[in-house]
Amino acid sequence: MRKPLGGLLSAPPAIVAAGVEVFSAAARAQGADVTDVEWRPPGFGNPDDLTQLALDPRRAAANRTAVERVLAAGSVLVDVRPAREVLDLPDRMLLHSGPPLTWATASGPMRGALMGACIFEGWASDPAGAERVLAAGEIALDPCHHHRTVGPMAGVTSPSMWTWCLEDPVHGGRAFCNLNEGLGKVLRMGAFNEEVQTRLAWMRDVLGPVLQRAVRSRTEPMDVKAILAQMLQMGDEGHNRNRAGSLMALRELSPSIVEVDAPAKDVAAVLRFIGGNEHFYLNLGMPTAKLAMDAAREVPGSTMVTALARNGTDFGVRTAGTGDRWFTAPADTPVGLFLGDYGPEDANPDIGDSAIMETYGVGGFSMAAAPAIVRFVGGTVPDALATTERMYQLTLAENPAMQIPVLGFRGAPTGIDVVKVARTGWLPQINTGMAGRVAGTGQVGAGLVQPPQACFEQALAALAGESRAAE
């Protein structure tokens, strides 16, 4: 016969205690195995809202459904195509990172990237002209996230840019991301000068077509999720450190690239470009995470976060239970290390869709896999481990595919629960690059940042409202 109450009556129970210490002390004195919760009042949120969600009978199952979809999602590279062909981009529209934005509220690097894209597309011949068409509202702006797309930093994606086309073979979803330009003076960091334009043109005319033919020539599509899983065992966390992943992608793609019928100097330039870019893989990792999070995009009753995204002005959060609605608040500025003699005063507020990596449980959440990253804020290896340990308390599951060796191959903490964020008062940890705040500057550093608490306050209140409405 099954033991009643899960065996509670069969042997002295292990006690887990939250609250007054005298009770756990008395139980301990009797030889009980006692774990004390370091309980404190919720970091934020109306207690009635937290209670409403705690008692919502849909929540446990909805969160399980949502996170299981995230864990099950796969990601394979099926094509490389110009954005105009795949993204349903009307003429004279630019995509950008983060929640919705207007030219008037756009930050320096976002403006720089938008201007650079106008020049690249031939919609303006110089920066002043680009500024004019953008300020006049002649160019429509729309978030990447609204087009199944993600973009690092400014995330500006224009019709002529080539995009990775990824597919989730489990749920059938598709996701897109432009090609990574490398470091330094690059469009995504807000630079738009001649060097940037030259590189973008080469990517359009040489890199994109070569990659398309290479990817199309493969008999088996490249398994992008499998590379991410391996990276975590090689010192990358998949957001600020993509070295191993970039080299693995290069290893996977090189034979097909070499076989493309293109001038040897172009093939060599492509291989050199990929090999010289430590973040080449980031633009494959991000749509991989996007595919997984999109699989859980609409799950009524779920309090799981499906997107963390920044546009350089605002930080935006979406949840499975509230669908496509954004909860936004002014973005914070990252803390970290600076290139050359740039300093904190040069850094723009947090920018980019790349926090989709943290949404998926890698990046800052898997800091323990990449202890080097924690040095961005002068931290230590134990700090890296502690960061990941904290993130486990914010998340719904451990991803068995994404294992962290130093934690005994424990799965990455995956599926941020808005309720857990509120109750612990701990905000998600994000690893990020830093763009210069002045348009045209480019990258000034890299570091760590957290979302503003206000995004989660709004999300919590909205989820509680949705829960009441569903009663």
Added chain:
Amino acid sequence: MSSSPEGPAGVRHVSLRRGVYADSVRLMQVSRDLGGRPGISAVLVAMATPLNLELAAGMGLAPDVGARPDELLIALRAAGDAELAAALAALDAALSAREGAGEARAVPARTIGAALSDLDAGSALAVISVPGPYAVAEVADAIAAGSSVLVFSDGVPVEHEVALKRAAHEAGVLVMGPDCGTAIVSGIALGFANVVRPGAVGLVAASGTGAQQVSCLLDAAGVGVSHVLGVGGRDLSAAVGGLATLDALAALDTDEGTERVLLVSKPPAPEVAAAVDAAAAQLSVPVRSAVLSVDSPDLTAAVEALLSDLGVDVPDWPCRPGTADASAPGAVLKGLYSGGTLADEAMLIATPVLGDIRSNTPLRPELDLGTDLAATGHVVVDFGDDALTVGRAHPMIDPTLRLDAIAGLAAGGEPAVLLLDVVLGYGADPDPAATVAPALQSAGLPVVVALIGTEADPQCWSRQADALAEAGAAVFASNSAATRYALSLIGDAE
């Protein structure tokens, strides 16, 4: 390498080192640390990649000769030779420094859910005593993890109690509480509970002090308990409908260590009591009721009936004679209780003898004392009632209010017999007689004490009884015996 004077008081240093590699993050950190030194105005320590050479050029610190990406570029500007030498020494030290690998600092769990994720939640018991408005989320965590929960917290709205107990029933776990002060689960005493011998009687208790009274009397008779499953004082109310009581009864029915069950409660909603009786009748384990009502006012009698079921002789319940053999004519009963069920029991036994008794927890609403605890006439006060514990500890821990009331009665001059409970065990005052005995002695009124506890309790029943008797109190292990003795003192006076 080039170190060249620059301006009136400046030195420019640019060098390249071969065979040295460090992670870019490490080098950015080193650059920042050197840049923070006095007399250093610009620093770039980085691998000599094209990007970094461009940055160096932008700072006016480009190397004169061609550099390779596997070389380490050291470029800085110092106020003088001494500062430069010190900075370069610091650079060498930083590049050769070792960090301890270190262990992860333990990150303690912030929620019940996080703590249970590291355990076999099924056989764990969550014990929650956080403030009421936050308790529901912690309880829901435990249920979701598949753990039973003891909820000591009060102030949980009844509709939330119902929702949690329904969810627990679905999940096959038990919610004990809210406001559950007493439990013994597989030998572990939780909250206010006594050190009683293990045995085969399972208690299901919607009353903490009721469970303490019953388990202590069983112990005195040589009978032990398997478990004491508290269910919270509201469980047998019409609103909750006995949800946890029914689950607890079902669990004990299938527990190998439980041969008999005693259900303990203060007066329940009649229709709920009937439903619980009906359910109990379906179980294979015999269930006896120690549910207080006008018709069955006596917990001790229920214990005695159970002992007779077991074929165990009813012992002489422990007691100590008091010094008073009568009270002043016209004396009234003043019950000063810390246990709500014991106060109910005293009123149920005394009312047929004395007539109506006023109380802050009255048997009928029209007998409510309101806030006037010093009212004249027959009065029973439950100092453990929620309204009197706001902002202070329970009277089993903090005797102040009750001691004040005793002093007030002594000063008031109304002829009276004092009847009070003193509850021993885990969680209670470590030596209650030390404060109560002097107060009783100086009160100068006849005193009867119901002393709830066992010899094995940390406070030791006999030791406490002797100290209280020394102060002139008559002491009884049975609250009903204590009440009847107090009534006899009043009756003798009349």
